[in-house]
Amino acid sequence: MKRYFITDIINKVDQEVELYGWVNSIRDHKKVVFIDLRDRSGLVQLVGDESLSKLSVEDVVYIKGKVKKRPQHLVNPNLETGEIEVEVVSFEKLSSADVLPFNISDLGYDLDEQIRLKYRYLDLRRDRMKRNLFYRQRVLSEVRKFLASRQFWEVDTPILTKSTPEGARDFIVPSRLKKGKFYALPQSPQQYKQLLMVAGVERYFQIARCFRDEDPRADRAYGEFTQIDIEMSFVTQEDIRRLVEQMIIEIIEKVFPEKKILQVPFPIIDYQTAIKKYNTDRPDIRESKDENVLAFCWVVDFPAFEWSDEEKRWTAVHHPFTSPKKEDLKYLEQGEYDKVRADQYDLALNGFEVAGGSIRITDPNLQSKIFQIMGHSEADVKKKFGHLLKAFSYGVPPHGGIAIGFDRLLQVILNERSVREVIAFPATSGGVTAVMSAPDKVSDEQLKELGIAVIEE
Amino acid sequence: MKRYFITDIINKVDQEVELYGWVNSIRDHKKVVFIDLRDRSGLVQLVGDESLSKLSVEDVVYIKGKVKKRPQHLVNPNLETGEIEVEVVSFEKLSSADVLPFNISDLGYDLDEQIRLKYRYLDLRRDRMKRNLFYRQRVLSEVRKFLASRQFWEVDTPILTKSTPEGARDFIVPSRLKKGKFYALPQSPQQYKQLLMVAGVERYFQIARCFRDEDPRADRAYGEFTQIDIEMSFVTQEDIRRLVEQMIIEIIEKVFPEKKILQVPFPIIDYQTAIKKYNTDRPDIRESKDENVLAFCWVVDFPAFEWSDEEKRWTAVHHPFTSPKKEDLKYLEQGEYDKVRADQYDLALNGFEVAGGSIRITDPNLQSKIFQIMGHSEADVKKKFGHLLKAFSYGVPPHGGIAIGFDRLLQVILNERSVREVIAFPATSGGVTAVMSAPDKVSDEQLKELGIAVIEE
Numbered sequence: 001m002k003r004y005f006i007t008d009i010i011n012k013v014d015q016e017v018e019l020y021g022w023v024n025s026i027r028d029h030k031k032v033v034f035i036d037l038r039d040r041s042g043l044v045q046l047v048g049d050e051s052l053s054k055l056s057v058e059d060v061v062y063i064k065g066k067v068k069k070r071p072q073h074l075v076n077p078n079l080e081t082g083e084i085e086v087e088v089v090s091f092e093k094l095s096s097a098d099v100l101p102f103n104i105s106d107l108g109y110d111l112d113e114q115i116r117l118k119y120r121y122l123d124l125r126r127d128r129m130k131r132n133l134f135y136r137q138r139v140l141s142e143v144r145k146f147l148a149s150r151q152f153w154e155v156d157t158p159i160l161t162k163s164t165p166e167g168a169r170d171f172i173v174p175s176r177l178k179k180g181k182f183y184a185l186p187q188s189p190q191q192y193k194q195l196l197m198v199a200g201v202e203r204y205f206q207i208a209r210c211f212r213d214e215d216p217r218a219d220r221a222y223g224e225f226t227q228i229d230i231e232m233s234f235v236t237q238e239d240i241r242r243l244v245e246q247m248i249i250e251i252i253e254k255v256f257p258e259k260k261i262l263q264v265p266f267p268i269i270d271y272q273t274a275i276k277k278y279n280t281d282r283p284d285i286r287e288s289k290d291e292n293v294l295a296f297c298w299v300v301d302f303p304a305f306e307w308s309d310e311e312k313r314w315t316a317v318h319h320p321f322t323s324p325k326k327e328d329l330k331y332l333e334q335g336e337y338d339k340v341r342a343d344q345y346d347l348a349l350n351g352f353e354v355a356g357g358s359i360r361i362t363d364p365n366l367q368s369k370i371f372q373i374m375g376h377s378e379a380d381v382k383k384k385f386g387h388l389l390k391a392f393s394y395g396v397p398p399h400g401g402i403a404i405g406f407d408r409l410l411q412v413i414l415n416e417r418s419v420r421e422v423i424a425f426p427a428t429s430g431g432v433t434a435v436m437s438a439p440d441k442v443s444d445e446q447l448k449e450l451g452i453a454v455i456e457e
Numbered sequence: 458m459k460r461y462f463i464t465d466i467i468n469k470v471d472q473e474v475e476l477y478g479w480v481n482s483i484r485d486h487k488k489v490v491f492i493d494l495r496d497r498s499g500l501v502q503l504v505g506d507e508s509l510s511k512l513s514v515e516d517v518v519y520i521k522g523k524v525k526k527r528p529q530h531l532v533n534p535n536l537e538t539g540e541i542e543v544e545v546v547s548f549e550k551l552s553s554a555d556v557l558p559f560n561i562s563d564l565g566y567d568l569d570e571q572i573r574l575k576y577r578y579l580d581l582r583r584d585r586m587k588r589n590l591f592y593r594q595r596v597l598s599e600v601r602k603f604l605a606s607r608q609f610w611e612v613d614t615p616i617l618t619k620s621t622p623e624g625a626r627d628f629i630v631p632s633r634l635k636k637g638k639f640y641a642l643p644q645s646p647q648q649y650k651q652l653l654m655v656a657g658v659e660r661y662f663q664i665a666r667c668f669r670d671e672d673p674r675a676d677r678a679y680g681e682f683t684q685i686d687i688e689m690s691f692v693t694q695e696d697i698r699r700l701v702e703q704m705i706i707e708i709i710e711k712v713f714p715e716k717k718i719l720q721v722p723f724p725i726i727d728y729q730t731a732i733k734k735y736n737t738d739r740p741d742i743r744e745s746k747d748e749n750v751l752a753f754c755w756v757v758d759f760p761a762f763e764w765s766d767e768e769k770r771w772t773a774v775h776h777p778f779t780s781p782k783k784e785d786l787k788y789l790e791q792g793e794y795d796k797v798r799a800d801q802y803d804l805a806l807n808g809f810e811v812a813g814g815s816i817r818i819t820d821p822n823l824q825s826k827i828f829q830i831m832g833h834s835e836a837d838v839k840k841k842f843g844h845l846l847k848a849f850s851y852g853v854p855p856h857g858g859i860a861i862g863f864d865r866l867l868q869v870i871l872n873e874r875s876v877r878e879v880i881a882f883p884a885t886s887g888g889v890t891a892v893m894s895a896p897d898k899v900s901d902e903q904l905k906e907l908g909i910a911v912i913e914e
Contacts (some may be wrong), residue, residue, distance in 0.1 A: 002659070002691040004602055005608070020691040021539070022657065022852055040659045058852040063689075075699065095819060097852035121848050124656035133658070137611045151462070154594045155881050159616065159642075159666055160628070160680045163897035171617070171630050172907070176670055177888045178677075179910040181896035185616075185630070192882060195892060199581035200479065201590065202459070202497045209616055209666070213633055222634075223617045234459040234477040284583075325653050362552060387892050391578050395479055395515040395554035424612050425649060431634045435652060435844050438619035439638035442629055451627070454637040 004340040005041035010081055012067045017086065020094075022125075023059045024105075026052075036062070037086075040130070044081040048088030058097030064089045109417070117434040120425055132422050135255065137408060140207055142251045143228055144291070150243065152203040152230070157192035159185060159209065164384065167319070169213035171223070179451030185211035187404060190321065191388055193231040193359060197399040198391045202233045207406070219418040221407070221426035230357075231401035237359055240402055241268075241298055241345055244355065252294065256413060262286060262295040266347070270301040284351030290417050296349050304328075304342040305373065313375035318344045320370055321388075322358040323400075337373060345402070357402025364392040462498035467538055469524045476501070476543065477551075479582075480516045481562075481648070483509075494520070494543075499586070501538040505545035515554030521546045525629050535811035566874070567910045574891040577882055589879050592712065593867060597664055599708045600685055607700065609660040609687070614649035616642060616666065621841065624776070626670035628680070636908030642668035645860060647778065648845055650688040651817060654856040655848045659690045664863070676875040678864070678883035687814075688858035694816055697859055698755055698802055700723075701812065709751065713870060719743060719752040727758040741808030748872050761785075762797040762830065777827055779815040780857075794830060802859070811866040814859025821849040 003018045021039035033052035036043045039345055046052070046063060055061060065086040076082030101119055102111055104126045116123040123129055127322045144154065163170045163184035172182040186192075188210050208229040216222060232240060245266055267285065274283050281302070286295045302323050305314040314337055316322060323343045324332055331339040347355035361367045367389060373383045381389070407419040420426040425434040432438070447453060478496035490509035493500045503509070503520060509850045512518060513526040526613045533539035548698040558576055559568055561583045573580040580586055601611065620627045620641035629639040643649075645667050653661045673679060689697060702723055709716055724742065731740050738759070743752045751882040761781050771794050773779060780800045781789055788796040804812035824846060828838045838846070864876040877883040882891040889895070904910060 002689075016613055016621070020854065040657055060852045062856050094855055095849075095853045098850045100851055109672070121655040122851055123650040124653075124658075130657070130887055133610065133612060140611065141605060143603070144598065148598060153590065154597065155590060156666075156683065158681065158882050158884070158890060160884065160895070161667070161890055162893035162897060163899065164893070169906075170903075171640075172903070173628050173896075174909075175888060175896035176626070177673070178896050180898065180913075182899050183680075183890070183896045184899075186729075191893065195578040196581075196881070198494075198578040200580075200587070216634070223640075224615065226613065232459075234607070250705075387894075391553075391892075393555045394557055394579055395517045396552045397477065397517050398551055424653070425615050427615070427617065431632060433615060433618055433640070435848075436619035436621070436648065437844075438617070438623050439630075439632035439635050439640050440619060441637065442620065442639050442641075446627075446629065448912075449626075452631075453912050455908050455910050456637075 006037065006039045006044045007041040007080055008085060009044070009067050009086070013069050013084060014067065016064065016066050016089070019063050019065065019086065021061065021284050023055050023057050023061060023097075026055065028053045035059070042080050043079065044078075045076070045085040046088050047085050048091070052091070055091075056097060057094060058100060059093055060095040060097070061091055061093055063091040070213045070435070113420070114428065114432075117420075117428060117432075118437075120434040129421070132410075132414060132416070133424060135414060136422055136424075138255055139251060139410060140228075140406070142254055143207070143247065146247045146250060147203075147205045147230070150203065152205045153201055154206055155196055155201060155204050156206060156207070157186070157189040157196075161186050161192075164191060171211050171213050172399050174450040174456060175297065176450050187212050188227065188371060188410065189229055190319065193229060193401060194321065194388065194399065195391055197231055197233050198394065198396050200233075200397075202397070204231045204401075205229060208403075216429040216431070218429055220429050221418075221423055222429055222431040223427050225419070226405050226406045228404040229401070230403070231399060233397035233399040235359075235398075235400055237343055237345055237400065240400055241266075242401055244347065244357075244404070245296075248296065252413070253445070258292060259413065260290075260293050262293050263297075266298055267298040268298045268300055271299055271341075272301070280351075281346065282348035282351060282353040284348075286350060289386065294349060294413065296347060299346045299348060300344070301325075301341045303338065304340040304344075305337045311375075314373050316370075316374060318342055318356065318358050321360045321367070323361045323366075324370075332369070332373075343400070347402075347404075349409065349412050352408055352412050354412065355402055355403070355404040357400065359398070359400035362392055362396045362398055364389045367409060379396050395429070402435070458580075460819060463494065463496045463501045464498040464537055466501070466524050466543070467541060470526050470541060471524065472644060473523050473546070474543065476520050476522065478518065480514050480518060480554075481514050483512065483514060485510045495800065499537050502533070502536075502542040503545050504542050505548070509545065510547070512548075513554060515557060516550055517552040517554070518548055518550055520548040545691060570877070571885065571889075574877075574883070574885060574889075575894075577891040581881065586878070589867075589873070591873060592871060593879055593881075595712055596708060596867060597685075599711055600664070600704065603704045604660075604662045604687070607660065609662045610658055611654055611663055612658060612661050613663060614643070614646040614653075614665070618649075618872050621648060624772075627670050628670050631909050633905040633907050644669050645684065646686055647776065650686060650858060651769075651778065651845065651856065652848055653899060654688055654690050655851065655853050657690075659854070661687070661688045661858075662686060673886040673888070675886055677886050678875075678877050678880055679886055679888040680884050682876070683863045685861040685863050686858070687860070688856060690854035690856040692816075692855075692857055694757070694800055694802055694857065697814060697857055698723075701804065701814075701859055702753075703862070705753065709870070715749060716870065717747075717750050719750050720754075723755055725752040725755045725757055725857060728756055728798075729758070729761065731756050737805065737808070739805035739808060739810040741805075743807060751806060751870065753804060756803045757801070758782075758798045758800045759803070760795065761797040761801075762794045764795070768832075771830050773827075775799055775813065775815050777831060778817045778824070780818045780823075781827075789826070789830075800857070804859075804861075806866065806869050808835070809865055809869050810862070811869065812859055812861040814857065816855070816857035819849055819853045819855055821846045824849065 004387040021037045024036040024038035027034040158184040170184040343359040481493040481495035492503040617640040626640040627792040800816040867879045
């Protein structure tokens with residue numbers, strides 16, 4: 001196993017070390033050759049004789065060398081290892097590199113993104129992208145620590161599952177064992193997490209992969225995204241807001257100490273005020289756009305329903321499992337659906353929606369009524385949601401939850417331009433995958449085995 | 458938020474507490490009613506007057522009560538809370554329960570599994586299943602801690618991706634944006650993790666969902682499974698084996714202190730010996746079947762290739778990215794493919810294969826040659842693996858890794874009968890999902906939008 005990361009050798013002056021890494025740059029002074037060696041942790045200067053000059057930029061090398069303190073006037077204050085250098089004793093080239101298709105020492109924003117994604121494994125070598133990968137796993141690691149300390153269980157739920165209408169198009173997967181039938185990829189684990197509450201898990205979370213076949217939009221990655229999915233029993237809206245707020249504050253203090261949260265506790269704005277004052281339900285409450293300021297705010301008291309002129313029916317603003325506010329149940333009785341507010345809470349950050357949640361309906365009669373209001377026939381409800389209504393008849397705890405759009409949250413914290421900058425291998429907004437180009441044709445035999453055919457247009 | 462879990466109140470004698478939970482059982486002595494209240498943490502006895510008798514088993518209740526020490530002769534040594542009981546001051550029924558379709562107080566093995574999966578949210582209420590869910594998240598949490606302490610980064614890779622041949626059938630997903638084309642769900646993140654090594658991540662892991670459309674087998678869950686996926690740069694086979702061994706030993710000591718690992722360090726058996734002595738490449742080295750003994754062993758020196766009579770070509774025993782052992786490269790030159798051993802290592806536990814890994818090929822020429830031996834044409838290699846060979850031309854570190862079959866590992870540790878017992882919502886071996894029955898028909902409009910049709914037989 002690799003003996004040291006480069007930044008581990010700073011305090012090993014006058015010791016012999018073994019290092020592995022990439023040639024980041026070469027300065028060839030004939031008799032003396034300087035190389036900046038790079039690994040995941042950083043850079044260090046190597047000094048050696050002319051034999052080093054046969055190496056090229058991005059070659060992979062193994063070196064044995066001696067750590068030396070640099071004379072004071074040669075200290076490089078811009079480098080974490082700037083007080084030392086390594087005198088090469090011996091080295092071995094492990095892999096040769098061709099000239100890269102683009103520069104990786106800059107930020108990379110000016111490059112054609114298609115090219116960056118085709119060579120994502122090189123694009124990820126740049127400092128900025130490595131930093132983004134680092135923060136991604138670091139934040140998720142802290143999320144897990146925080147929720148475990150609050151006695152949450154992480155439970156994983158199926159990816160091959162049933163279509164349930166949650167507002168976007170499903171991806172579907174043809175079944176070979178049951179020809180002519182299809183699985184759907186989950187738009188969210190919504191029903192599973194509610195079933196886990198019925199099961200008595202009480203505090204659930206999952207870093208969940210979700211799938212929506214949405215139309216291309218410049219700042220999206222197509223197809224899949226990651227949400228921090230949380231559900232709890234025996235809670236109020238305030239409990240969930242407080243939990244998420246504490247989690248976010250703790251993580252930002254730990255992982256991004258240079259960032260300032262504009263207002264703590266996060267301000268709570270009701271939907272009507274947000275629309276009136278900010279003309280949006282995800283307000284940016286900053287007065288100036290300092291990039292190190294994170295301005296969170298909760299938006300509450302959303303309408304439960306909105307009339308869809310297109311579909312000629314009432315639709316759920318959040319989703320059909322969202323509980324109306326208790327004090328508005330009377331409007332439901334009276335058929336004044338536009339007056340009913342939902343027990344819902346969204347979290348906005350610098351003008352982006354980064355989370356949304358609600359207290360759920362647990363009364364099967366109320367849940368049936370909501371489905372009816374939304375134009376589902378009784379038979380339809382039974383077919384699509386019968387399992388959930390049935391589950392609610394066996395002792396269901398009051399429960400609620402929230403889903404944090406993790407890619408978006410991280411993008412905004414890191415001041416990145418799109419979620420694709422914080423995902424290792426994102427698809428383009430048009431749905432082409434990174435590096436390995438998919439979607440692609442499949443063989444006729446494969447289609448035949450699945451009992452489907454492609455329709456020529 | 459729920460004030461206390463039941464097991465939190467043991468040391469709150471003479472204090473007033475609020476509890477939420479399910480009625481586990483009722484003993485109605487007319488003037489005095491005893492209830493065992495259950496939450497995720499355990500059970501506690503409630504004592505109250507006849508008003509409690511209107512509750513039914515599995516109702517969800519909120520109670521206020523006073524914690525009392527039980528007289529010595531009434532202590533229940535079988536209950537964690539057996540030294541106390543709670544005198545009910547007031548209570549509220551939050552949800553009524555119908556009679557459950559099956560008993561949840563036993564182990565549940567005798568029930569029809571279809572019924573258990575249909576009502577999985579009730580099946581998970583039984584102690585055994587709750588324990589399995591608990592251990593599942595507990596072990597994964599320790600895996601993450603261990604690997605983070607070794608400076609591994611957790612990186613997530615795409616689920617909508619490209620088909621690559623790894624021995625099993627792919628699930629495919631029709632593309633709406635590119636009609637007639639398909640994504641594939643990953644059989645493993647193999648190529649992505651190798652690309653992350655090219656990117657310089659050096660130490661990667663992922664708790665990865667993998668998808669294989671394999672034929673039904675009794676002890677499998679159909680379709681998807683979870684692997685602990687690890688990849689490292691600048692390592693030898695020994696490094697990876699040692700890391701995984703340390704991880705497993707640490708986790709078993711922490712999470713399953715009652716278990717005994719038969720032999721440490723894990724014995725290393727070469728493939729030929731395993732076949733000769735045990736007649737299998739995943740030997741059970743126990744002499745007696747004590748259920749608390751975990752007998753791990755490594756199997757090494759697998760043949761790299763096997764001849765497929767069916768396909769009339771050489772196939773990879775592990776996968777085509779596996780490096781031959783250096784000392785056997787000469788056989789490759791000489792065309793004696795059956796003599797070439799792979800730099801591969803599998804881990805067996807009590808007769809089950811629980812992990813498999815290898816040092817990878819990083820020489821593009823060698824990789825091309827291996828593909829040719831396996832009967833891929835040059836054009837075919839370029840189309841399917843061109844991106845990987847290209848990536849290897851830009852400075853690839855020597856690397857290797859391993860994939861631990863997490864469901865199987867947990868099943869064996871917990872002495873369970875099938876992997877389905879350690880998954881929250883498994884599909885049946887025949888591919889029907891739990892609770893929400895999929896696969897299912899989809900609408901003609903949906904098919905039309907995707908440019909596909911179902912072929913009637």
